Amino acid sequence: MEFSRLTRLIKLDLSSEYFIRIEHPDLFALLRNLSGLTELYLDGVDISVNAYEWGQAISSALPNLRVLSLRGCSLSGPIDSSLQNLQFLSEINLDSNILSAPVPDFLANFSNLKVLILSSCFLYGTFPDIIFERVQTLETLDMSYNSQLTGRLPDFQKNQSLRNLALSSTNFSGYLPESVGNLMELRRLEIDECHFSGPIPNALANLSQLVYLDLSENNFIGPIPSFQGLKKLTHIDLSRNALTGVVLSTQFESLLDLYHIDLSQNSFNGSIPSSLFFLPSLQKILLSDNKFSGQITGFSNESLSPLGTLDLSRNKLEGPIPSYFFHFLRLSTLSLSFNNFSGDIDLEILQRLQNLSTLELSHNSLTVNASVSNSSSSSFPQLKTLKLASCKLQKFPPLMNQSGLLELDLSKNQISGVIPNWIWNVSGGDQVYMNLSCNLLVGFQPEFSIPVIDFLDLHSNKLQGEIPIPESANYWDYSRNSFSSSIPAEIGNKIACVNFLSLSDNMLSGPHPSINMQWIHPLCS
Template sequence: MGADWPSEASCSLPHQSTSAKCERTFIESSRKGQLLSDERLRVAEFKERDLNHPDHRKLQLHASKIHQIREGILHDHDHDSRSHDFSHAVSLLEVSFGEADALLAFKDGIGNYSEGALDDWTPGKRSEYCSWTRVTCNRQLHVTALHLSSLYLTGSLGPSLSNLSYLEELRLDQNFLKSEIPPELGRLSRLRILNLEDNLLYGSIPKELGNLTSLQVLNLGYQGWWFNGTIPKELGQLSELWFLNLGAVNRWYSEKVYYMTARNELRGTIPRSLGNCTKLEYLDFYSSRYLTGVIPEELGKLIHLSFLSFEANNFTGAVPHQLENLTKCDYLDFRNNALQGHLPAGLANLSRLVVLDVGNNFFTGNLVDVISTSLSELSWFNAALNSFTGTFLELLLSCNNLLTLDLSYNIFSGNLPADLGRLSSAKSIDICGNMFGGEIPESITNISLLTYLDLSINNFTGTLYALKNSTLLEILNPGNLGSDIGSMVQNSFTGSLTDEMVRSWRKMVRLDLSYNTLIGNIPRAVGNLTQLLYLDLSRNKLDGGIPEELGNLQKLYWLYLTDNELTGKILTSLANLEEVYAIRLGGNKLTGSIPQEFGNFTKISELSLHMNNLSGEIPRDLGKLQTLRFPNLYKNNLTSTIPITLTNCSALWTIELSHNSLRGGLTHIDFAKMEYLYLLSVSGNQFIGFFPITLWNCSYLQLVDLSRNHFSGMLPKFDVLNPQLLHRPSQKINLRSLRVLS
């Protein structure tokens, strides 16, 4: 999907919508994160400049290039710079060592470094600077290269290195340097490679870098939020440049703990002058976030580009038709911007494209002119979250190398082609949120590598029989959760699930068949899907009991069987779900008591058993659930009192016990220990006694419903406009958030 996912911090918020997003985030992040790593090489690792191998797979070529940039083994044209042993010449050195002084001045600005990295950089060995660690000199004893990558360097990048006038390669990537980029570096007229990627640099890109007329590689990616200046137009003077990274392509490899947010925040527009850098092969603006304006048509002059990414910015307007000239391009990414209009038809002529991503924009029109049979190398196509129209693109079936297809959340309609199975290499197909109809083509079983299938929120009909032999399928969502993770939610699938069908899904990680009209029993074979993390069969017409075999799903995080016609008891075998985070069994016809063994859950956050026919007491052992936030036992036949052990559930956000036959009082519950409690509903029971004073210490409390009980005594006085206690300072109230008191 093209949507951004909630952070781990946001997943702690007590909102249903956020909770649903978090459910899908857990799986979707691992699924698409892996696909991005495998297919798009989002790290953008670039190819070696080996002109003898023009036909290598493009993504492998990207990988090789950045790897060599990092490892310091880039062999560029006829240049061969290597270290020499100068020990035999040390006694002859009678000259001043200005370059050694420049290196020592640089070290003075460094705080820490990995063990032994710069230990031999000392004034006492000043005459031996050409043999210092990671220093390369030429035969004239001039420093030509500094390979200081991945040394955990802290401190600042001072101007002293600008005195190394013969320097050709400066590699400081993957460190922790925190400073501005010294404009003095613009004096290094021989510099060919400047790699500062993955540091903590801030401020702007100095316009003086435009003076580096020999520069071939400029890598400033992945600095952080404080690297927030504009892109100087002077970079357009770098006529030898073939690699320019201003984005965050290598974020997957960073060791920084804040890696998810350490992206550049460059602002302003893309200078039109970059169109003068006609040797560019790699150009990346990924996730600078605040780059705006239109995409300059001058970029169409960069006919040697093989990698071009505008992803995750705020670019507007249409895609310039001049980009049709980029016939060597194999990676083209417009995702997550505000681009609009029709895509240029000439993109169909970019026959080398491996990745084409136009997701999450405002594009319109029909893609039939963009997708052609010439795109035989296409491996990744994402058009999600736009307003494209028309039927399923039959021409996509000619893309024999297609691994990932995402057409979700557009306005596509019509039936899927009967020969959909021609996409024999596909691993992921997502067409949710459209208006497709008809039955699932049986040829889909020919897609033997398919692991992710999302057909949700469409108008499909018929049965799931076509999926009976999908043995590699990991994520199946045929029908109305509205989640972006693999689903078949919200269609009109009918019939029943069979053990034969389910057994073939042995690699399934997520199974979501909710919001359909499936009938019959839950197959016992579901218990054999031991890789399942998510099981949602809610909002169907399933009947019978809950199979005991579901207790075998040791990896299961989410179990949703809500709103069916299930009967019988809740089996104790469900207590074997050691990893479970949420259990929803509400809206059925379950009977019997709540198993005491449910108190053994160690990670559960939500337990929803509402609207059943459960009886007996609330188990005392539920008080052992230290992670429980949302217990919902509404509308059952529960009796006796609320166990005092519930006080131990300090993580509670809601308590929903209304419409049962509970009795006794509430004063024995120390609500003050539930500091996050924001909802208490016990209406429609047989409670007696006084109002629980400890409830006043729940500062997040927003709703209290005690109605239809037999409470007695007096309530404190409230100001209806500001629910704070007016008098009685001996019972200080801390209800800052209360909205409803019933």
């Protein structure tokens, strides 16, 4: 059937997840025969036309249009002002085009506009305040991912319809006004990676419909408001700001739908809010790089918890690690490094956590016991990251059955003897990071082979004999050992692209091979 016969068609959706192209003269001819259209969706269709020409064609051909969605259509250049002739237009979505222009003022002339999405359009200049002032019907405003777009938020009036405000990764700045509390219908507030400053207004606590809150990567200061009344919240991200003060446990007790909270990289102090461990929907707790202190108290229904990520690293926490942390059966990431936790941890406990992929306990006052039965080691979860630096380890953890371990840090322990051959195979392929430095290691198990590895640090051990050469390495530190051989001539060919190499503080002999020393640490002291 030819489209030209569909004179009563009111909705046309040619959107595609695949790359398709329609020559714009053919498309314009088609649209002239469909003047009754009220909804047009061409998302993902490459029409490669400048937005000026497209705006003129649309406004003349489709006078009744209400919805215009042209996401990722390779539109370029500014939009023609003739588009404002479409007085019924209620939704404009031009996401992911290359408009490379300021936001046009004439968008404020649409009296019925509910949705305006111009994200990822290379917009620049200052966002017109008049759009906030005059378009009282606006429910969704998305200007995100336009890094050159500046602007400030207005004083919001009561009874505004705004439900979704997204300004992520723009150059918006200034304060988040106290009048944000007037946006009683607001569901999503995404103003991350901007330049907002000042305190987070207490009026945020009035937004009872709020579901998603992201204020991360700004310059907000001071304490956070209470979220106790925001019972629909599922996502809170206040990370990478300059927030301070105590985070009260009572602030989160009623957030039964919360699944993600990120307060990392701030300066919060006091105790960890224990109510977080009781919330029935919470999957991610990210509180790293703060000044939280003291012991973690309370109990949890850990067997019923959906918690998958727990990151409390780089704080001032102390006392024993709560035993219930090792009963969160869905846990995939447990990061507690750089605190002052104390007590003993048996690695055998890991067999309970079959979903665990990242375990970081480095730089505490812990004693980690690596002695486990053969049956326990075979039932360990398949880890991607294991960091146990400065954990008083006496021996290598039993990782023989690992096949995807990409980061292994066992530095600053008391591991003695030889490096076993199985350790070079725990990644199942290319190793990203291995740090065995600052131990008591004396050599290598015979017939070993060091594979391709990005970062290899064996410094400050008691390694002897010939220098072992990896197949390839970008960072390679054998310094402060007792290697006594001559420097192998083939070392220059093996590490032609190395970024760091140190063989200093050994007992090496012979001439240096030909190596580009511009990028490499001195070979010998």
